[in-house]
Amino acid sequence: MTSLAIVHQDRTTGPSPLFWLMLALVCALVLLATVAVSHAVERHGNEALLARSCAQRPEAMFFNPTTGRTALVCLVEGKFGIYVLDELGNEVTAFIKNKMQTFEQVEQYLKNAGYGWIQ
Numbered sequence: 001m002t003s004l005a006i007v008h009q010d011r012t013t014g015p016s017p018l019f020w021l022m023l024a025l026v027c028a029l030v031l032l033a034t035v036a037v038s039h040a041v042e043r044h045g046n047e048a049l050l051a052r053s054c055a056q057r058p059e060a061m062f063f064n065p066t067t068g069r070t071a072l073v074c075l076v077e078g079k080f081g082i083y084v085l086d087e088l089g090n091e092v093t094a095f096i097k098n099k100m101q102t103f104e105q106v107e108q109y110l111k112n113a114g115y116g117w118i119q
Contacts, residue, residue: 047081047094047095047096047098048093048094048095049094050076050077050081050096051076051081051082051083051094051095051096052081052083052091052094053074053076053081054072054073054074054076054081054082054083054094055072055083055085055091057074058072058073058074058083059073059074059075060072060073060074060103060107060117061073061117061118062107062110062115062116062117062118063115063116063118064113064114064115064116065114065116066114067086067087067114068086068087069084069085069086069087069092069115070084070085070118071083071084071085071110071115072084072085073103073106073110076096079096079097079098079100080096080097080100080103080106081094081095081096081097082094082095082096082097082106082110097109
């Protein structure tokens with residue numbers, strides 16, 4: 001006589017494959033966000049954090065058609081901050097132009113870098 005054995009697999013012993021997929025996705029996004037913003041802070045320190053406020057309240061916007069980047073300019077603690085975004089809206093860098101005293105100097109700096117006004 002043949003007997004039929006039913007094997008029951010207990011799924012409570014470990015995370016599901018969907019859990020691991022979601023965990024990998026979250027880790028990848030965190031890594032990308034860290035890499036994307038680390039240039040600004042690594043190169044420009046706390047000034048990068050100040051310049052990021054330009055994203056919330058830009059006083060002028062410039063666009064570089066060659067690179068597809070947008071530069072947002074604002075006044076931060078009496079100095080000009082520049083926040084640069086790529087064509088997808090991701091941060092490229094953020095910094096303060098300490099030696100520039102007038103908006104015209106900042107405008108010329110950006111024009112020399114290939115940016116033009118966004119009207």
